[in-house]
Amino acid sequence: xxxxxxxxxxxxxxxxxxxxxxxxxxxxxxxxxxxxxxxxxxxxxxxxxxxxxxxxxxxxxxxxxxxxxxxxxxxxxxxxxxxxxxxxxxxxxxxxxxxxxxxxxxxxxxxxxxxxxxxxxxxxxxxxxxxxxxxxxxxxxxxxxxxxxxxxxxxxxxxxxxxxxxxxxxx
Ligand SMILES: [Cu+2]
Numbered sequence: 287x288x289x290x291x292x293x294x295x296x297x298x299x300x301x302x303x304x305x306x307x308x309x310x311x312x313x314x315x316x317x318x319x320x321x322x323x324x325x326x327x328x329x330x331x332x333x334x335x336x337x338x339x340x341x342x343x344x345x346x347x348x349x350x351x352x353x354x355x356x357x358x359x360x361x362x363x364x365x366x367x368x369x370x371x372x373x374x375x376x377x378x379x380x381x382x383x384x385x386x387x388x389x390x391x392x393x394x395x396x397x398x399x400x401x402x403x404x405x406x407x408x409x410x411x412x413x414x415x416x417x418x419x420x421x422x423x424x425x426x427x428x429x430x431x432x433x434x435x436x437x438x439x440x441x442x443x444x445x446x447x448x449x450x451x452x453x454x455x456x457x
Contacts, residue, residue: 290407295450296423298444300452303372305404307428311371312359313340313357313358313359313360314320315357316358316400317355317356317357317360317456318346318356318357318360318361318363319356319360319362319363319425319454320350320354320355320356320360320362320363320366320453321351321354321362321363321365321392322354322362322363322365322436323348323349323365323367323453324349324364324365324366324367324368324370324372325346325347325366325367325368325369325370325438325449326344326345326346326348326350326367327343327344327345327347327367327368328344328345328346332427333389334411334416338342338434340368340369340421343456345368345369345437345452346366347368347370347447347449348416348435348447348449349436349438349449349450349451351451352451352452353451353452353453353455354451354452354453354454354456355409355453355455355456356428356453356454356455356456357455357457358428358429358430358431358454358456358457359427359428359429359457360427360428360430361425361426361427362383362425362426362428362436362453363423364419364423364424364425364426364436365423366412366415366421366422366423366424367420367421368420369416369420369440370398370415370439370440370443370449371401371409371411371412371413371414371415371434371438371439371440372412372426372433372437372438372439373402373408373409373410373412373422373436373438374395374409374411374426374436374438374441374453375407375408375409375435375436375437376407376408376409376432376434377430377431377433377434377455378433379407379434380435381405381433381435381437381444381450383406383407384404384435384437384444385402385403385404385406386402386405386441386444387457388402388403389401389402390403391405392414392415392416393414393416393417394414394416394417394418395416396413396416397416399440399441400440400441400442401414401415401440401441402437402439402440402441402444403440409434409441413425414441415440428453428455430455430457431454431455431456432455433452433453433454434452434453434455435448435452436450436451436452437449438450439446
């Protein structure tokens with residue numbers, strides 16, 4: 287009898303593990319993730335980046351698409367092309383809420399470029415873009431419904447070029 291109880295306990299433990307594992311399974315379907323082009327290289331006139339050329343004046347400072355939708359628990363793939371830094375603010379934050387004068391200097395190349403450093407309601411700040419190649423990816427998880435503001439942390443891009451967009455997270 288004691289052995290049976292132990293066995294049942296073992297089975298229940300296995301089930302518990304199974305339930306835990308299944309509840310942690312990632313969401314599926316077309317709204318499980320979305321892709322945002324975070325800056326784009328121009329092609330007119332033709333741009334030749336070979337072998338390692340990233341001209342600052344040949345980059346579009348935009349988020350395309352400007353608004354994407356994912357389900358809660360989903361992710362957004364920010365495909366970064368150019369010197370950009372994705373920063374995400376909590377649901378409801380508007381571009382006008384950002385203190386664009388609160389900055390921190392970039393630490394790589396270029397050195398001392400003002401990067402927006404307003405931590406109020408900030409839920410994600412990307413890498414210092416001056417330390418990395420111009421083309422890279424950051425994948426950001428969105429756990430709760432709401433409309434999230436995403437800005438480029440490069441001060442001049444946000445202030446002069448309106449480089450921002452939104453992630454709409456649905457239940
Ligand atoms: Cu930018």
